[in-house]
Amino acid sequence: MPTLYTTEALSTGDGRNGEVRSLDGVLDELLAVPKEMGGPGGDKTNPEQLFAAGYAACFHNGLRVIAAEQGAQLGASTVRSKVGLLTRDAGGFTLAVTLTAHLPGLDQPTADQLVEATHEVCPYSNATRGNIEVTLRATVR
Numbered sequence: 637m638p639t640l641y642t643t644e645a646l647s648t649g650d651g652r653n654g655e656v657r658s659l660d661g662v663l664d665e666l667l668a669v670p671k672e673m674g675g676p677g678g679d680k681t682n683p684e685q686l687f688a689a690g691y692a693a694c695f696h697n698g699l700r701v702i703a704a705e706q707g708a709q710l711g712a713s714t715v716r717s718k719v720g721l722l723t724r725d726a727g728g729f730t731l732a733v734t735l736t737a738h739l740p741g742l743d744q745p746t747a748d749q750l751v752e753a754t755h756e757v758c759p760y761s762n763a764t765r766g767n768i769e770v771t772l773r774a775t776v777r
Contacts, residue, residue, distance in 0.1 A: 643657070643658060643659075644658065644659040644720070645657065645658050646659060647656075647682070648746075648757040649667075651667075651689055652668070652669045652675070652682060652683065653667060653668055653675065653676075654666075654667055655667060655668055656686070659774055663745050665680070665681050665686070666680045666681070667680055667681060667683070668680035668681075668682065670682055670684075671683065673721075675721070683766075684719045684720075684721055685719075685755065687719055687731070688717040688718065688719040688733075689717070690733070690760065691717045691719070691733060691735070691760040692715045692716060693715075694758055694759060694760045695715050695717070695735055695737075695754060695755075695758045695760060696713070696714070696715035696737075697759070698754045698757055698758040699713065699715060699737055699750060699751065699754045700713070702750055702753045702754050702757065703750055706750070706753075708742060708746060708750060709741070710739060710741075710742075711738060711740055711741050713737065713738060713739050713740070714737070714738045715735060715736070715737050716735070716736045716738070717733060717734075717735055718733065718734040718735075718736070719731055719732070719733050720732045725757035730767075730768055731764075731768045732768060732769045732770075732771075733764070733768060733769070733770045733771070734770075734771040734772075734773065735751070735755075735770065735771070735772050735773065736774075736775060737750075737751050737754075737772075737773070737774050737775070738774075738775045738776075739751075739774060739776055740776060741775070741776070742776050743776065744774070747774035747775070747776050748774045749773070751772050751773075751774040752772065755770070755772055
């Protein structure tokens with residue numbers, strides 16, 4: 637497969653209480669363990685927020701491409717990505733994701749079909765398929 641784009645990021649410091657930055661300097665974020673996990677929280681981000689943002693943006697872009705290909709008019713659409721960090725029974729951790737696409741102006745069957753079709757082509761969906769639970773939702777109102 638031809639590579640369309642490659643990027644790199646570097647984590648420094650203390651992992652979840654450190655810093656991440658892209659090697660081109662565009663992304664540069666301080667990290668903190670969320671209060672819910674016993675950390676300081678505050679105005680710093682965490683890996684789950686970064687993953688949620690990336691998945692939402694990628695899925696939303698894919699949704700707009702699929703809709704255009706199928707002749708569906710998307711107005712002010714949004715995609716919300718809710719990412720949960722879960723403990724596994726066998727030890728370790730995993731993620732669970734709920735993607736909610738808001739597609740005002742479409743009928744529910746069309747919105748559902750577009751979200752399902754997008755899930756088949758989105759790189760994040762393909763990377764996580766079979767590895768984590770991903771719940772899809774489409775709303776039209």
